[in-house]
Amino acid sequence: MKKIITLMLLISVFFLTIALPQASAQLADGSHSIQYQVNKPDSNSASIANDYFVKPAKVTVTNGVATVQITLKNSTWITKFQPLGGATVVNEDKVADTRTVQFTVKDLSKPIVTAMKIDIDDINYHHEYSVALVFNGAASTGGAAKTDGAKASTPAGTESQVPNPQTGDATPYVAIAALVGSAFLLYRKKQQTKMEA
Structure with missing residues (x-):
């Protein structure tokens, strides 16, 4: 019985340290087209x-730092767009009423509060509020929009489509089940020891 308990504990430790979902991998240096969603904060x-x-956003990564370019529709209505660190306007089309803004981010796996x-x-609508930009591959609390496989039109060989990476969503449940099983076996063993005494 002691060997079974030890085995269950080892399995639990394995799942907790090895198999829990990892944060999405850092993007490689270069240009990427990434889907995103604008969420209510938290x-x-x-x-x-x-x-x-x-959508999508254009993301250029240099030495691990991402420069994000996104285009705003109804540009004249959006009188403030300010992610942490600020944003600069890189293109404006007054006829289409759009503008493209650019800002830098160190970690795209976290929502960017703006x-x-x-x-x-x-x-007579005048309202100020915060939103969270959530890019594909973000943490599960982010609720990233699913990619539709669309690719931004850029010169061949300079753009890559970043798919929505799959995470091991079931893994925590397996680890929890293993922990609960181990705890139950330990409790049962302790109760049997008390009865025999």
């Missing part, structure tokens, strides 16, 4: 602001 739900963003202000004079 939520898996898309914000209404999600419709104001063109301050926004929407001003629509015609309906």
Whole structure:
């Protein structure tokens, strides 16, 4: 019985240290096209602001630092777009009412909290709030949008589509089950020892 308990404990430790899902791998240096979703802060739900963003984003990685370019629709309504560290406008199309902004990020696996202000004079709507930009491959609390396989149009050989990596979502449940099983066996063994005494 002692050998079974030891084996169960070893299996539990294995699952907890080896098999738990790991954070998404860092992107390689170069240009990537990545799907993303604009969520309400601390939520898996898309914000209404999600419709104001063109997908996918263009991400250029240099020495592990990602430079993200995203295009905003209804640009004249968005009077403030400010991720941590700020953003710069790299392109503006007044006829299409779009603008492309650029900002740098060290870790795309975490939601990027961004301050926004929407001003629509015609309906007297003036509101400031925060959103969270969640890129594919982000942590499970991020709720990343699924990729549709679309590729941004860029010169051949300079762009790569980053798929939504699969995570071992069932792994924590297996580890928990192993821990519960081990605890039950230890409890049962202890009870049997008490009865025999």
